[in-house]
Amino acid sequence: MDTRILIADDHSMxxxxxxxxxxxxxxxxVVGKCYDGASILPYLKxxxxxxxxxxxxxxxxxGIEVCKEVIAAFPEMKILAISMFNQESYVTEILKNGAxxxxxxNTGREELMQAIQTVTEGNTFFSKDVTQTIMRGLMNERKGGTPSKGFIPKITRREKEVLKLIVQEYTTQEIGEKLFISLKTVESHRSSLLAKVSVRNTAGLVRKAIEHKLLD
Amino acid sequence: MDTRILIADDHSMxxxxxxxxxxxxxxxxVVGKCYDGASILPYLKxxxxxxxxxxxxxxxxxGIEVCKEVIAAFPEMKILAISMFNQESYVTEILKNGAxxxxxxNTGREELMQAIQTVTEGNTFFSKDVTQTIMRGLMNERKGGTPSKGFIPKITRREKEVLKLIVQEYTTQEIGEKLFISLKTVESHRSSLLAKVSVRNTAGLVRKAIEHKLLD
DNA sequence: GGAAGTATAGGGGAAAACCCTCATTTTCTA
DNA sequence: TAGAAAATGAGGGTTTTCCCCTATACTTCC
Structure with missing residues (x-):
């Protein structure tokens, strides 16, 4: 019997x-393709x-939320995560959630085949680069003592509006004017955002906003 | 005779x-694939x-630089640009350079085929989304009167180092300490960076750094 | 029908970023 | 090897961000 595959990626090409x-x-x-997270679970059913x-x-x-949901509904499901980014928080988080x-x-086709085969058989597969990232992550882990999270926050509607404008280079002042709210309110939203995505400053905020696609 | 295609993308998958x-x-x-910009011209020769x-x-x-070089060497070459980002500066700039x-x-396979055929015949093809972007761009064009550039800077070695650290949330102070240079020097580099990528602040800098892959 | 969460907003202060001008040294490159 | 480009750094200023704290009105959800 063939291995039946579902591809979930928003870039249809x-x-x-x-x-x-x-x-x-x-x-x-390949028996199916999903171009967004929401349609995966219905498809699997x-x-x-x-x-x-x-x-x-x-x-x-x-992907991490999707992964969690899928494993909750189908604990035996094999999930192979694919990403542009080789970032520790992604890797560890999605693995925790059952991938x-x-x-x-940038993986080549031979390696892709190997990964699929490995995972289908119930084993675990990481690209070489990813392995290094995980190792580096483990090194730095328990030293600051932080509970080591590093991801998925739940951004509110208003925070997202503010975030979009930040990424578009508007200052707090200008954002207030655009949204008809006070500078102080915008500052509140900025603070919440920094805390939620756990970064220190605007630079990190923008980076994570893009990496985590917080801007749709 | 078959249409002979070269694919140039750094994500081998x-x-x-x-x-x-x-x-x-x-x-x-498909007669060839290149995984970086530098190998394209030699390949074409x-x-x-x-x-x-x-x-x-x-x-x-x-891609824009590559495009320019290729057209300089092979004026008749047909180039179909592919991108993750539907951003005006990319579109207009690469078209100016001969794409x-x-x-x-996120284009589907039928549309991809159509695009290839269109371009091969010497015509021009845009995705629907891209067309809208261009239109929006033309609207906003000659109103501020800016010479309407919006991109490709040449970042120096040191600037890139600073940029990487900015994106990693380091402050100017910390960057100075890490690179063993004064705070003032780091500020100089930051200023140059803001000017070169033509943004107003750190938020824009980080965004463009990621979009333009200035961090490799 | 409270509790939780969200949106609003303020005061006050410290830190960081941004802006301008200028000058020296180092390093590339034509 | 001379000029250009890059890297270094300073003085001195403004603006913006970040960080405490608090507090009220509105929604939503269990």
């Missing part, structure tokens, strides 16, 4: 490409799938 | 995927190519 690569292979069959290739950085509902592997988008 | 899609098609043949699928956001030497089309990575 990428998803189509992977599909095309995989369908050339023996014993593998109607179709038999062996392994999900899951983009970590999905818009709306991100069985993590590869980067 | 993506490049492989596109290759796989295209090789399924009649009359099309040794191989006959009809059309290049060029990622705008290549590391090291970006014949611009599509996003």
């Amino acid at each position: 990428f998803a189509d490409g992977i599909e095309s690569i995989l369908n050339e292979q023996e014993g593998i069959q 109607k179709n038999e799938i062996d392994i999900i290739l899951l983009d970590v950085n999905l818009p709306e509902k991100n 069985k592997g993590y590869i980067l988008k | 993506f490049a492989d995927g596109i290759e796989s899609i295209l090789n399924e098609q009649e009359g099309i043949q 040794k191989n006959e190519i009809d059309i290049i699928l060029l990622d705008v956001n290549l590391p090291e030497k970006n 014949k089309g611009y599509i996003l990575k």
